[in-house]
Amino acid sequence: MKHHKYILFLFFILLFLPFFEYGFDYLFGDKDGNIASFHIATIIKVIQIIIFSFISLQLYLIKGRYFFLFIFFMSFIVVFDIKNKILKDKYVNPHLYPHPYVGFTGTPNQFQHNEYGFLGPSLDKAKEQDYIIAFFGASTGYRGNPSLPLLIQHILTEQYFNDGNVFISNYSTESSIHNQHLHMVLEYLLDKKIDLVIFYGGWNETAGQTGYARIVPFDHKPGYPMNFFYVHDVPYWKKILIENSPILHNYKHLIINQSFHKNTLLSKEWDEQLIKNYFQILKKTSNIVEVIKPNVSTKCNFLAFYQPFDQKTMVNIKEVNERIVKRSKNIPYIFDVSNVLKNIKEPYIDGIHSTDQSRELIAKIISSIIIKSFKESSSKY
Incomplete structure (x- = not known):
């Protein structure tokens, strides 16, 4: 059970990091959603990859279907750009x-x-x-x-x-x-x-x-x-x-x-x-x-x-x-x-x-x- 709490905590961090970056940049930066200074945006992405890989491995070891469910959920978030759907206006082609x-x-x-x-x-x-x-x-x-x-x-x-x-x-x-x-x-x-x-x-x-x-x-x-x-x-x-x-x-x-x-x-x-x-x-x-x-x-x-x-x-x-x-x-x-x-x-x-x-x-x-x-x-x- 304790092991599961760590996974849930890391999963929360994984989801929270993009919102943290956007909020921090909106309050103190140029409001484009990315913190370019000191390569912070890159560091955040690396941390996300590490957390994602760790959670995937742990879920696979616990139960295979948990792993596939996690991959499906994260793919849905990435493919449909859920973060930007929540934080930003829907993209509109300025020429159409x-x-x-x-x-x-x-x-x-x-x-x-x-x-x-x-x-x-x-x-x-x-x-x-x-x-x-x-x-x-x-x-x-x-x-x-x-x-x-x-x-x-x-x-x-x-x-x-x-x-x-x-x-x-x-x-x-x-x-x-x-x-x-x-x-x-x-x-x-x-x-x-x-x-x-x-x-x-x-x-x-x-x-x-x-x-x-x-x-x-x-x-x-x-x-x-x-x-x-x-x-x-x-x-x-x-x-x-x-x-x-x-x-x-x-x-x-x-x-x-x-x-x-x-x-x-x-x-x-x-x-x-x-x-x-x-x-x-x-x-x-x-x-x-x-x-x-x-x-x-x-x-x-x-x-x-x-x-x-x-x-x-x-x-x-x-x-x-x-x-x-x-x-x-x-x-x-x-x-x-x-x-x-x-x-x-x-x-x-x-x-x-x-x-x-x-x-x-x-x-x-x-x-x-x-x-x-x-x-x-x-x-x-």
Whole structure:
């Protein structure tokens, strides 16, 4: 019996240590739940491992089923991260905040997002003399320090475009596609004054929908938001596992069965739908933009850029990519910039996200197209 008391005491210590670390750090530290000073966090983990090993051995010697019950209980605590469920708010993806019309945005008023869930800044901060640009993209428009829209704004201001009065509001949302951007235009811009609407993308609309991203499996249906199948087609019991376990979350690409959606993936019919959707959405956006009132221009313009990407990520849909590039040449508001980084050594961080140097080059090219397009548009009126 005395032996059992020691085991219970050590078991209590094992459970208590994480709460002690969190509480101490919350009161006296930086409130991230870990005490990095003097390697205390590491020491606590070592102590936990020693206690865990000792208890496991003792329970195994006492009775085998006690050992397995203990392992199961501790595994449940670790897999489902019970400590953080008790001590911290439930993790919320800052880039998948549900929205009834556009699918998702960033979380409003958090993570440097404005009240609508975008990096912005909000359009109401623009001045009367500003040339106002609304920039829509996915992660390649969202990420970067500075981001692509900010670089474009800086270049246009430096070149004294519109006397240096340039305002860009960044509506880029991680993992979004142009179908969502079209709905964002309807939702956020129709009652505003905008001089130029920019769509920057192409990868999520094509390669992304093949499910290239292993950890973030995209919906394979052309034109569907990346998480549409997850929200509507994945069983609840799988969602419970994925959303409540940081470990199982990293293996959701294995837990989710997308075989139903893969039946037509990369087929000729799928390719045709993908291409049709890409150009159809841009055409619709171009038509809608025409009704938006300009701020300092004679009319609101629309420019779409087919972005650069590592060609290796396009192997499965090489023909689709080539057809989009070829067809874009005949459409005045679409600009193919997919090959502008071909002479730069290691231009990408991964298959799609560019380095700082590459992003600066992209910004220069887009800025020059904006200036040229503005001059051509102005000469018509």
